[in-house]
Amino acid sequence: MPSRPKVSTSDEYIKMAAPDIQPILQKLRTLIHQELPNAEEKILYNMPFFIFNNKKIGIAAYKAHVSLQISDDLSSEVVKLARKLGFETGQKRLNIDLDQQVPEELVLKILQMIEA
Structure with a gap:
């Protein structure tokens, strides 16, 4: 199986995702920045991650x-x-199918666990 092309920013990662996946990734990214404005955004394991209080939050397509x-x-x-x-x-993840809306309140509850 071919590996994903390397990315250096979250914007690149989102842009390389399928068109129907891009809005979900962008919505999650926005919610993370809203709830954790001091989180450091970086690419780890060729995916977007956000580091806050030495904890990681990742989004993956x-x-x-x-x-x-x-x-x-x-x-x-x-x-x-x-x-x-x-x-x-x-155990540590929430999956959002492509036909589902991003559950904003649920995502915020998950992010609040990181803040605690």
Whole structure:
């Protein structure tokens, strides 16, 4: 499987994503900057990451979804809410399918976990 071309900025990463994925990535990026204005934005592992209080928040594009990943485990409250709203989660991530709207309130709850 071919690897993704190297990127040096989040703008490049978003621009290289499929057209239907770009608005989701941009919305997540905007929400992160709104909630964590002092987060440092950088490329790690060839993906956009935001560093705040020595914790990482990443956004990644896949074929059928976009993931928001954090370095801490999601709380059980956040996982329950995500599943109730129809979103798939993992231990440290929220997946947003391409036919779903970005769940702003849920994303903000996740980002507030980083602030704590």
